[in-house]
Amino acid sequence: MAASERLDPVEYAILSQSLIAAAREMGVKLIRSAYSTVLREARDGSAALLDAAGGTVAQAELIPMQLGSIGKIFQACAALYPVESLEEDDFLIINDPYSGGQHLQDVFFFHPIFDDGVVIGFAASVAHHLDVSGGSPGLNPNAMDLYAEGLIIPPLKLNMKRDWHGGGFQRLLRANVRVPQQTMGDFDAQIAANNIGALRVRELVQRYGREKVALTMAALQDYSETRMRAAIRAVPDGIYYGEAVLDDDGLGSPPLPVRAAVTVAGDSISVDFTGSAPQVRTNLNAPFASVISAAVSCVKAALTDPDIPFNDGSLRPISVFAPKGSILNPNHPAPVRARMISVSRAWNAVMRALAQAVPERVIAAGYDTTTSFCLSYLEPHGWSVYLEIFGGGYGASIEKDGCDAVDNPLSNCSNTPVEATDQDFSFFRISRYALETDSCGAGEFRGGAGFSRSYEILKDGVRLAIYSDRFTQSADGIFGGGAGEHGGCTIMRDGQAITVRSKDAVELRLGDTVTITLGGGGGYGSPALRSEASLLRDVEDGFVSADKARLWAQAAAD
Amino acid sequence: MRVGIEVGGTFTDLVAIDDGQVRVVKVPSTPRSPDIGAFNAFGAAGLDPTTVTDLVHGSTVATNAILERKGAPIAFITTAGFRDILFMQRHDRRNIYDLKYQKPLPPVRRRDCFEIAERITSSGEVIAPIKESDITDILVPALRQGQYDAIAICLLSSYASAAHEIILKTILERLLPDVHITCSHEVAAEFREFERASTASLSAYVQPVISRYLDRFEHTLREAGFRGHFNIMQSNGGRMPAAAMRRNAITALLSGPAAGVVGAIRQAARSQRSNLITFDMGGTSTDVSLVQNGEASLAPETEVDGLPIRTPVLDIVTVGAGGGSLIWIDDGGMLRVGPRSAGADPGPACYGRGGTLPTVTDAHVVRGTIRPDAFLGGAMKLDTEAAHLAFADIAARLGVSVREAAAAAIKLAVANIVRAMQLVSTERGRDPRDYTLLPFGGAGPLLAAEIADEIGIREILVPPNPGVISALGLLSADYVKVQGVTRRQALNAEAPAMLQSAFATFQEQAKQEFGALGLDGALDYSLEADMRFVGQAFEIPVALDTTALTSLREADLAARFAEEHQRVYLHGGEPGRKAELVSLRFGVRRRLDAMPEVYERPSNMERPPATEIVVDAKVVPARIQDAADLVTGDSLTGPALIEGYSSTIWVPPGWRATRDAGANILLQRED
Structure with missing residues (x-):
């Protein structure tokens, strides 16, 4: 008998919503009590409730990339430390990409939730940390292996009383991070979020009993699975192919392909990335857990209603394969810091494949790149690190223009207010933040516009580190739509423009102005079909120049 | 005579x-012209405006001007390099899996955004x-060329x-005297440029609309011989003279829900709650709020249509569960x-x-509580069979x-409202069981007892005429101004002096402003300091006693902050x-001044x-009581329906209802 049938339908609905609300509250408290700009402003973190076996039940919808893999990462911990062996005040921690993690900056905490001495579930949180050691502050684009990217935390069982509050592990961490005031505060925010989640689950158990809560945890996963399968069943069976490319490996290689074969059979989908580029020497390699997240996020976004809770049930109808040794399943200890670039292309390739099956549900490729932009400076009192995540223009759909200037579909980072950087950093000042004219792909529905941000450097010896993509290869349009404009990064020094590569590290000087430009998304349908009123509005509002608009209109005349 | 008029989406009270x-x-x-409905209400009540x-x-x-994007044509001016603040927004999506996501549309077109070269640092230094x-x-x-109504x-x-x-602003006012100008520091003197810009642009956008509306309203009033004070309700729970609202209209947004809370607080005070x-x-929908020591x-x-508005508002959580909410089963069987x-x-x-889909109201009809x-006082006969069929x-x-099925629907509606209550209570470290539940609106008193049972509350206070408590709130609202300013200051020995001096400045300014509006008499002050640990971005409000500011020490501030941080995040x-x-x-x-007492309006209806009402799958007889006939000291036990002009109270078995000395009906659990 299915778990949901053993529950009263009302109690089931109430308990489900309560678990989802608890996960949401964990996410809110994680962000609101955080210290670093990357967590508190960009909101690069996530939280979830897991059942006693480690299956994700409910998640705070923050960062899709992190949400897809929390359950998988837990299994790596549980394999070493069986759930039955855990005691009050124990917790599990991990960041190792080769044990199921993402990249070293994403540190996962799992706190068991006890009722009467029995583990009834786990509260989990993950946050992107500003600096976790490694070869250079915040971001080391030159890392040739994982060891150069930061401190590796294998699956560990620790105890709050013994190892944290002033304990050995906490001191080890503090000694290894460059901005301890912020990083250690962010760890505390993760712990606070987990404590809240555990408290809420215990309150539900007190009220409804352990069995009903456990049944609801199982039923909620079945529920997501049922709805995912219903959505997949509506897609015509078949094998669909899609491809996307990365600019290069950061060392001057030709473009690197990512290929997806998506097989829809009844109510299941399998995604095979065979044919994708081999792993590279730079940090673009994607740990397999992140590839699963990307593929599932794409299927979920394209095929289902947004209100389906993303949990382990939604993963069940989808299987993912990537050959070992490829850029989407690298061998240890290949560096992985910039995995978002490769998994974004995996997302694009799956979307492109689905376009053949369900053209009304997909979007064109967007800029769809996580640009990690890091400025650091050694002040007399220690390191000051600024890290910001940028997206670009979104791809257009069958009924709407792509969203302008917004984060990558696999991420959802906010910008840091200029007035916040003015308060927190004295070694640079943001001098411009604007949408870019003519960056959007042409189409019946245009792509989202890209944007740029400029920084005046106020000290000698500031270090710029960056990874990005689509500096040479732009976001393709679909069904006759045009491509979005590509991005770039330049330094203006003494009137001369210096080009920064998409994966680079550069030392800056007082008086430099660095501009990072993020490109636009691809269009949907031929620009010939764009309404005159929409095109006129684009021109009058400066999204499209008069010259470009003439080209769009030209398409109509031809 | 005192009159409150609340114009809502459906009814004007x-x-x-x-x-x-x-x-x-x-x-x-x-x-289309809400003032007509307001004057209709005057007529229907047979009031003499003089x-x-x-x-x-x-x-x-x-x-509505914002929701329908029917505000004035406006321009937006900002620092050179940042023309797109209103379009960049925060670079995030509200729904992470919506591929067709669009950002909320700002009230100004991009072509109407202008830049001016200048720059000031975060310490206020001009560079x-x-x-x-x-x-x-x-x-x-x-x-000039743009012919804007406001900037x-x-x-x-x-x-x-x-x-x-x-x-x-000074130069523009001189050269463009007909254009209304709103500065961001006047409406939201706090850091984070997008939120401040959004507030300023929305304020400018609605200002001409509000001004014209108030002019017309006041003109009609004066024509009819009105000579009294004309005040406008604000979203912070206070009123201001209409003259002040013509300068800063942003506080008039979302005033309806705030008026209800104020009415509820006033009425509860009569019963010492x-x-x-x-x-x-x-x-x-249902609006929920938490009141501590008589203060909401x-x-x-807050935000309207996704656009942030940085102005202090009563903290009200809205959940999409009302009498008309549809009951359904989704494609996952939930x-x-x-x-x-x-x-x-x-x-x-x-x-x-012609409606065939079941709603919460239909569920009430099926179980007999409606x-x-x-x-509606017998004015509208309902179709019981249609409710069953649905x-x-x-x-x-x-x-x-x-x-x-109907009972299940009611339970679920109750659960949705309870979750909103948890947002304002448990999520903020408050135990709901320490509070009295106060329902109002047409459908509130019907569900109050079941909500109380679900969340563990043992006492409910139902005001007289619960359907028009918002209009009563207007009448009883104090004159209020709330102003936020950013003042970054380390929590050290100098912090108390900074607070004292900032407070003295505000006090002086408030006295002048209220004096100029003709608001004499004693003024009460409040002060909340938003505090955080160094490095955090979100602050926790810490209320401080303004009468004890002179003796405030650094250690007191630190202790108050640690206490609040512990309450919300479970660590200090x-x-x-x-x-x-x-x-x-x-x-x-x-x-x-003290408010006159209010009583139930008689319904003059045969009952x-x-x-018969369905309770736990069994049909039980329930007494019917006319609310107006339940006088002070009268008491009854459930199951019973207490029917009034604008709403009905459901008293389930196990609850006792008493008309108390404050003219409210007090429901208490019997066991």
């Missing part, structure tokens, strides 16, 4: 009080002076120094209530206007009877972690002595 006599009137709203000494008005005019010639030679001609100015760091905004969880259940908590920010609603047309199935003959499909799919930070003050929120209030 009027409450008039004169020598203890209460008149309550509900007329249909007239959305006898009205005090008129307080709340309306959705400002909110690029603003040039008068740039304003007069470049900006003004462009602004919003938001320059970077104006929260730290308003010098450049003031220079710009000051810790409340209020909920206003209407047709499509303030949120520093029973759901709302957020879709049957609306006014066709409305619930029992309205007999009597088909007694709806539940047939859901009952079949769940494998239960229609009655059980590591030892030695430094804290800081970020923003201060000052409030000034001129209290009203049978008893009816």
